[in-house]
Amino acid sequence: MLALEEHAGLVRADHDLPTSDLMNERLAAGQGMSRPELSVLLSLAKIAVTAELLESPLVDDRALESELLAYFPGPVVARFGHLVWDHPLRRELLATLLAGDVVDTMGQSFVFRRALEFGATPSAVVRAT
Amino acid sequence: MARDVCGAPALFAAVEAAEVAPDLRWELSATVQDAVRQVSRWYLRRDGATGDELRVMVAQHRAAAQAIIDRAVQHPDDEQVHAWRVAGAPEPLLVAVSSCRLLPLAPYLADASTRHSCGLPELVDAVDALREQIGSTRLRRSWLGSPPARR
Numbered sequence: 001m002l003a004l005e006e007h008a009g010l011v012r013a014d015h016d017l018p019t020s021d022l023m024n025e026r027l028a029a030g031q032g033m034s035r036p037e038l039s040v041l042l043s044l045a046k047i048a049v050t051a052e053l054l055e056s057p058l059v060d061d062r063a064l065e066s067e068l069l070a071y072f073p074g075p076v077v078a079r080f081g082h083l084v085w086d087h088p089l090r091r092e093l094l095a096t097l098l099a100g101d102v103v104d105t106m107g108q109s110f111v112f113r114r115a116l117e118f119g120a121t122p123s124a125v126v127r128a129t
Numbered sequence: 130m131a132r133d134v135c136g137a138p139a140l141f142a143a144v145e146a147a148e149v150a151p152d153l154r155w156e157l158s159a160t161v162q163d164a165v166r167q168v169s170r171w172y173l174r175r176d177g178a179t180g181d182e183l184r185v186m187v188a189q190h191r192a193a194a195q196a197i198i199d200r201a202v203q204h205p206d207d208e209q210v211h212a213w214r215v216a217g218a219p220e221p222l223l224v225a226v227s228s229c230r231l232l233p234l235a236p237y238l239a240d241a242s243t244r245h246s247c248g249l250p251e252l253v254d255a256v257d258a259l260r261e262q263i264g265s266t267r268l269r270r271s272w273l274g275s276p277p278a279r280r
Contacts, residue, residue, distance in 0.1 A: 063183040105132070105141050106162060118173045128172035129131050129165060 001041065003112035007122065008048030015040050038108075045108040049099035049122060052111075056123030059094040068094055102126050130183070131168035134190045135232050136198075137161055143222055153216045157226045167233035193239035194232050196253045201228040207265055230265055231256070 001017060004010035012019060017037055018026065026032060033041070053059055068084055069077050071093060077084065087093065102111060106129060114125040132138060140161045144154060168190075213223045234256060242249045260268050 061183070063181075063187075101132070101138075105137065106165065110166075114169070114173070118170075120173055124173065125169070127130065128169040 003109045003116065004041070004044060004048060007112040007115065008044065008051075010044060010048075015044070017041070041108045042103060045103045045111070046096075046099045049103060049111050049126065050095045052122040053095035053098055053126060054091060056121065058098075058123045058127050059091040061127075064094055064098070067097055071097055098126050102129050130172050130187050130190075131165045133187050134168055134194050134235055135161070135164045135229060136191075136194070137165050140225060140229065143225065147219060147222050149217055149219075153213065153218055157213070157218065157222070160226050161229055164229040164232045168236060171233075171236040189239045189243065190236045193242070193249055193253070194235035196249055197231050197235055197238070197256070198225075198228040200253055200257045201231060201260075201265075209266065227265075230269055231260065233269070 001010060001012060001023075002020075005012070010017075017040060018033070023033075058064070062085065065085055068087075068090060069081060072081075072084060084090070110129075111122050111125045114120070114129075115122045118125070120128075141158065144157045144161065147154065147157075149157070207227075210223055210227045213227070214220070218226075238249060238252045238256065241247070242252055256268070263271070
């Protein structure tokens, strides 16, 4: 949550997420976040990473074409695969796919924490990951 | 890149699909996650290649990762693997996940192979000899714990 507050403008109260004090109380009681809270954070992390990627040149890198092709059904790729890179929503699709993959497999805070650790942009972290 | 080099998407899918206890699933998943996390460090320390250059680099690193996996598969036994086996992990899955643990070395070996014109198999042999001597866990710790300048 701290990373999302710093990098993605998260306002906890807007999403009924616990304050730091409440989290400290929970931790002292051996508790963590509830599943609904984690689900909200997961969604917010994906939205934040997607927004970062849309502002970066990463989604214009042709090396990621295979990721884009994998999104479309086989018969579409077989007939129109050569046109997929020119899809008008190519950048949005790639950003959403990449953000979803990275957040799902590496966790909600991974991208922004790594960015902080290495002084890198979130898109550089996604690219490296 | 790191996920491609580690073959992580397939591994994550295999861990998700396995019928194992939640704790074991978490541990196997965390092992793959850790490999991706460590490999990604290599790329974060270097300027970004793009396009064809990126594809070639990932292919080289993936080849190094595969060479490490092929060698590791021949020696799948250590304490951690044994614990996973006892906990009920299917053999192919635990072999695949345990092979991940040395994948953070893949970009370094591929890079050294290119820069010093030495064969990748010889480098992997050297790493394997070291692994045999000190064990996967210690090798991994000593490698990842060493300062970047010595790598």
